[in-house]
Amino acid sequence: MIRVASYNMRKAIGTDRRRRPERTLDVLNELDADVIALQEADRRFGSRASALPFRLIDEHSDYKPVPLDTRAGSIGWHGNALLVRKKVEVLDRILVHLPSLEPRGAVMADVRIDGIDLRVVGMHLDLSGLWRRRQATAILDHLDARPGDPPRVMMGDLNEWSVRGGCLREFAAHHHFAECGRSFHARRPIVQLDRIMVSEDLRVVASGAHHSAAARKASDHLPIWADLAPAA
Template sequence: MIKVASYNMRKGIGTDRRRSPERILDVLREIDADVIALQEADRRFGERACVLTPHLLADHSDWQAVGIAKRAQSMGWHGNAILVRKSARIDACEAIHLPALEPRGAVRADVRTASGCLRVVGMHLDLSGLWRRKQASAIIGHVQDCAAQMPTVLMGDLNEWTAAAGCLRDFARDHDFAVTGPSFHARRPIARLDRIMVSRDLRIVDCGVHASAAARKASDHLPIWAMLDAI
């Protein structure tokens, strides 16, 4: 059994407009997932510096960041990052270039844990439905083109407001969705913008939205999570 989570951390800026990396880390500790896909993990301008610094992760958490960053001060690629347990082994990782009018990307890691091997893709898709579908196609194609196939989890902020259309229909051809519930806006969640999708060699045992008091303040999105088992 493995626990995965996805969290748009909004560059550490909470609903009270304060930036607090420590508060984000508190929420991640509450979730206590083995693998976490983060969106908006880096600042937007300048050196795109990471919000959760290497010091914070090394000294105050059980996770390590997958080495996908293209900039010295960043954690991720266009704000997308993946955290895994320090006990896990990262067999491969890669930034995925996505078609877009504005900078967008996804990230992939092949992770070996005590529960087995898992391919993880983290993403933050476009606000435009047309570009979301193009980006979904690029992600699906990337996964299909990987030399070795393995159980796969796709997760992130899809920015899709509709229930079963657009990019959701594209992903659904080969993946099952965790029914996690609304995660946006954190103060009053009404939209299921954040999604966890799994290949059909994985079983979703349990899933949900993490709606603690800390999570409602730490970002404008609530984290989502799922417990997975191999079939």
């Protein structure tokens, strides 16, 4: 069994408007996932440094960031980052440029977890429905162009309020969705903006949104998770 998770951590600023990276890390530790896709992982202004200090991640969790070779001090690419357990082997990673009016990107990594290879994509899509669909197509094209064909996991904040339409149609062509439930707003979730999508060679054993007391305060989004196994 492999657990994956996705979390729009809002730059470690909670619903109390306080920046508390320790609280964000508490939520990540609660998830106990093998791979976590983060959105809004870097500060927005200045040097765009990681909102989670590297030392804090190293000393107070079992995670390590997937190295993305971006700017010094940053954990992500346009706010997107991937964390994996320290024992997980990172085989490859790339930055995915997305079409948009404002800078947007996605991150992709091939990882090996207990002998199982996965191709993982983390994303934070546009507020515009037209650009979301274009970005979904760009991500799928990048996946198809990569060598090899390991099982795929795509996750992140899709900003899609539709239940089945919009960019969900593009992703659903060859992937299925984990039923994680509503994740926004964290205090009173009313919509599924955050999604986990997997290729047909994976099955979702269990999934959900993480509703701990810490998660309800640490961001305006709840983290979502899914337990995966190879399809029969």
